[in-house]
Amino acid sequence: MKTCAVCNVKFNDGVQCGSCKKHLDFECANISEVGWRKLGATRMAQWKCLACKTSSPAVPTSDQASLETILSEIRDMKRQLINLPTLIDDIKVIKEELSDLKSTCEGTSGKLEEFDLRIAEVENKVSEIDKMQETINDLQTELSRAKFEIASFDQRSRLNNIEIKGVPIKKDENLFSIIDAIGRKVNYSCPKTLINYVSRVPIFNSNEKLIVVGFLNRYVKEDFIAAARAVKDLSTTDIGFQGTSRRIFVNDHLSVEYKKLLSKTKTIAKEKNYEFIWVKHGKIHVLKNTNSKVLIVRKESDLNKIA
CATH class of the missing domain: 3.30.70.1820 (L1 transposable element, RRM domain)
Structure with a gap:
């Protein structure tokens, strides 16, 4: 903690006169904190308070003093720029990496667009397959119905x-x-x-x-x-x-199809402990026992009724 030589107020941070070595706060020194920091070490050491400036006779600037000041500032600049080559190399590396990243992103973007197109094509094909599957299911249903009608007609012709x-x-x-x-x-x-x-x-x-x-x-x-x-x-x-x-x-x-159906009916009925199986009027009848209801099997799906 320092005491300002002008206002006698204590402060933590301020300036020091290079001539009288007195400490002043920034306000009494009539300089901002930013301005003081920008002076650099050499100029800070040469800075004078207002009292010293007014009491000291003007000292003519010699060529030697000017040269020393310039050299000092150059040294400061040199110290500040000592890491400049490394910084430039780092910037070049960053630029190269950014360029590679840009190329990669452009390539990835192209691949993503191609991938999106392929996905769209696959989705269209899946949609077409779904429609085809619906058509196939409808045709299978029609085919099953046609087979049943043909088999029924064939059996009726043998009544x-x-x-x-x-x-x-x-x-x-x-x-x-x-x-x-x-x-x-x-x-x-x-x-x-x-x-x-x-x-x-x-x-x-x-x-x-x-x-x-x-x-x-x-x-x-x-x-x-x-x-x-x-x-x-x-x-x-x-x-x-x-x-x-x-x-x-x-x-x-019985027709060939009905004989096959009768054979399957006998197998399932035996497994389910049905007591009676017979054919009458060209139809297959099954009865589990005398207290149950007669089931008629006309097509293979009717076998699910045997339980």
């Missing part, structure tokens, strides 16, 4: 037909005679006048052939099947075949 399985093939056989023999055994007369056609049909993955009978009347067909099923032990010996007795089965004539 007047029965198939007889288990009758051995004989050379020069008379199929009408076989049908007549079965009719006599099951107590249902079936003359030729009620039959549209009768033929042998191959069984898939078998050397055997079943007999398909087409009746002129659906009700005759249903009555014939009912009479045949009432005879639980109908066999080949019952219709005149000699040798080993074989069981004869009389059923609705």
